[in-house]
Amino acid sequence: MSESRANGQTSADLPEHVDGVFVGAGHNAMVCAAYLARAGQRVLILEAAPHIGGGTTTDEITLPAFRHNLHAFFVRWTPEYAVWNDLDLDRYGVTSIYPDTQNAVPFDGGERALVTYADLDRSVAEIERISTADAAAYRRLYTDYTELVAKVDTPMRFAPPLPTDELVDLLSGSRLGRQYLAMDAQSPLDIVRGAFESEPVRSLVLFNVSVRGYLPILDVPGIGSIVALALANSQGARMVRGGTNEVARAIAAAVVDYGGTIVADAPVASIDVSGGRATGVTLANGRSVKTNYVVSGAPSPITMTELVGHEHLDPSLREELADYRWLEEALFGVHWALSERPAFTAEVYNPDVPTALNLALGYESSDDIEAHMHLVRSEENTADAPLHSSIPTLHDPSQAPAGHHTTFGWHFVPGPSTRGTWDEGAVEERVKALVETYRRYAPNVDRATLATASHSPDATERRIISMRGGDRHHGSFHPTNWGINRPSARMPGYATVIDGLYLCGASQHPGGSFHGQPGYNAAACVADDLGLDKWWQPVDIRAALRALD
Numbered sequence: 179m180s181e182s183r184a185n186g187q188t189s190a191d192l193p194e195h196v197d198g199v200f201v202g203a204g205h206n207a208m209v210c211a212a213y214l215a216r217a218g219q220r221v222l223i224l225e226a227a228p229h230i231g232g233g234t235t236t237d238e239i240t241l242p243a244f245r246h247n248l249h250a251f252f253v254r255w256t257p258e259y260a261v262w263n264d265l266d267l268d269r270y271g272v273t274s275i276y277p278d279t280q281n282a283v284p285f286d287g288g289e290r291a292l293v294t295y296a297d298l299d300r301s302v303a304e305i306e307r308i309s310t311a312d313a314a315a316y317r318r319l320y321t322d323y324t325e326l327v328a329k330v331d332t333p334m335r336f337a338p339p340l341p342t343d344e345l346v347d348l349l350s351g352s353r354l355g356r357q358y359l360a361m362d363a364q365s366p367l368d369i370v371r372g373a374f375e376s377e378p379v380r381s382l383v384l385f386n387v388s389v390r391g392y393l394p395i396l397d398v399p400g401i402g403s404i405v406a407l408a409l410a411n412s413q414g415a416r417m418v419r420g421g422t423n424e425v426a427r428a429i430a431a432a433v434v435d436y437g438g439t440i441v442a443d444a445p446v447a448s449i450d451v452s453g454g455r456a457t458g459v460t461l462a463n464g465r466s467v468k469t470n471y472v473v474s475g476a477p478s479p480i481t482m483t484e485l486v487g488h489e490h491l492d493p494s495l496r497e498e499l500a501d502y503r504w505l506e507e508a509l510f511g512v513h514w515a516l517s518e519r520p521a522f523t524a525e526v527y528n529p530d531v532p533t534a535l536n537l538a539l540g541y542e543s544s545d546d547i548e549a550h551m552h553l554v555r556s557e558e559n560t561a562d563a564p565l566h567s568s569i570p571t572l573h574d575p576s577q578a579p580a581g582h583h584t585t586f587g588w589h590f591v592p593g594p595s596t597r598g599t600w601d602e603g604a605v606e607e608r609v610k611a612l613v614e615t616y617r618r619y620a621p622n623v624d625r626a627t628l629a630t631a632s633h634s635p636d637a638t639e640r641r642i643i644s645m646r647g648g649d650r651h652h653g654s655f656h657p658t659n660w661g662i663n664r665p666s667a668r669m670p671g672y673a674t675v676i677d678g679l680y681l682c683g684a685s686q687h688p689g690g691s692f693h694g695q696p697g698y699n700a701a702a703c704v705a706d707d708l709g710l711d712k713w714w715q716p717v718d719i720r721a722a723l724r725a726l727d
């Protein structure tokens with residue numbers, strides 16, 4: 179990967195000593211490293227894979243010139259986003275695309291579809307065609323939740339987790355805080371079914387909750403606030419011109435411009451600890467680098483028990499990490515190279531269906547989603563394969579040869595229990611099921627197909643060694659694994675029980691997805707410990723919550 183050698187470095191000619199070593203060039207580690215490099219630190223990022231960016235891969239896996247986003251595709255990165263702004267990613271030519279048509283959920287066997295837009299009035303008008311009561315409820319909740327997310331949820335994500343008692347105390351002092359607490363006490367399924375009467379609207383909102391990694395826990399009380407985020411953001415999804423990896427490329431370029439070094443093909447085999455302090459890392463090829471501190475973007479249980487080692491952990495922490503709750507599902511993907519775009523039966527009802535950035539195929543009601551939740555929990559596959567899709571080339575023709583298209587289907591399967599089971603037969607069976615679902619809603623898909631390629635949870639792990647069994651969020655969003663409990667009540671946040679060792683990946687608050695928040699929060703934690711000047715403006719979460727009305 180070019181960035182790995184941007185400053186002429188390979189794992190054969192590493193420096194002997196740097197200020198900070200980062201394990202992995204996932205986006206979170208690169209975000210953290212970029213902030214610290216700009217604060218004057220000499221940072222070195224070591225990536226196991228030949229490519230950088232972790233779960234932001236864009237690759238030509240079907241045919242040449244057809245670019246597929248194998249992992250993150252739906253993103254929130256815009257020039258207004260704090261991290262984008264701070265790191266001035268505009269200077270690297272990265273562009274986010276914000277389609278007018280945001281969601282389409284075909285129903286009535288694909289004869290009709292609920293479509294929502296970036297524009298609230300257009301969304302409400304479409305819902306009105308199905309239910310007047312839901313149109314009014316959607317407008318009211320969208321407005322309420324947008325305020326709740328802007329003033330409560332987002333600041334909490336861009337800050338370290340607070341102890342539960344203190345958080346409840348702070349939130350109890352305001353109208354918005356109390357609304358957040360009341361929502362959070364419920365389950366997403368109960369909130370959505372209580373708020374809307376029509377099944378397509380319920381399905382649209384629950385689908386937007388599920389895609390964040392919540393499908394297997396939709397009926398669990400204690401995570402209801404995710405409905406506010408999902409609904410408020412359901413009209414804000416974006417994609418990246420040229421593919422998601424372009425943002426990772428821009429963050430990597432920022433690291434290098436601030437004086438940092440990124441080396442690919444450099445798996446870290448151990449974090450060296452002496453006298454209770456992290457003193458360096460040793461690579462799989464035997465080379466060592468000494469450092470003042472180590473920041474790991476690999477999941478915390480893997481970092482602590484495999485890279486550091488049990489002998490440095492006390493028995494109760496070892497037990498907590500052994501019981502770590504991994505994500506309860508994984509995504510099985512199929513990617514298509516197409517000669518023409520899929521044409522949906524539901525276009526007769528609403529011609530905007532194909533341009534929806536989020537397409538939910540096979541989830542026509544909340545019952546469909548709930549049934550899938552139960553199957554994933556009992557570690558079974560569905561007979562059919564409901565899927566999450568998009569046609570990226572309708573918004574960015576550069577992702578395929580002229581006049582051609584790409585599409586994909588992501589489908590929830592049980593995880594991580596299926597780790598290592600995705601042999602040829604299992605893959606073929608799921609591909610067949612996904613193609614069948616796509617065909618049901620867009621009958622021309624077979625004729626349009628030039629090539630397909632699958633991406634099973636095992637294939638994800640082959641590309642990203644730390645996404646075991648395809649665990650894309652480095653752990654569950656269950657309430658026992660959230661906030662101050664993530665990754666462990668004994669070791670919340672970003673500092674660890676080893677001096678000079680920090681964690682910055684998706685297993686830290688506020689968890690996975692391509693948003694860089696764990697990396698951003700970890701940078702402030704390291705900067706505080708080292709007494710560095712924080713050149714950016716981190717959120718003072720206590721002050722933000724006290725100031726709420």
Ligand SMILES: Cc1cc2nc3c(=O)[nH]c(=O)nc-3n(C[C@H](O)[C@H](O)[C@H](O)COP(=O)(O)OP(=O)(O)OC[C@H]3O[C@@H](n4cnc5c(N)ncnc54)[C@H](O)[C@@H]3O)c2cc1C
Pocket residue numbers: 201202203204205206207224225226227230231232233234248249250251252253444445446447475476509511588638641642643644645648650651652682683684685690691692693
């Ligand atoms: C199929 C799929 C679809 C997804 N879709 C979306 C989406 O649409 N939107 C969204 O926001 N998110 C999506 N995600 C989730 C998102 O990709 C992840 O949550 C995100 O990548 C986590 O970022 P991270 O930096 O914490 O870790 P990772 O991306 O996992 O990066 C960790 C890096 O560390 C490296 N590493 C690990 N161990 C070592 C070691 N010992 N030595 C050296 N390097 C090491 C790995 O190789 C990897 O590059 C998706 C993920 C998958 C798999």
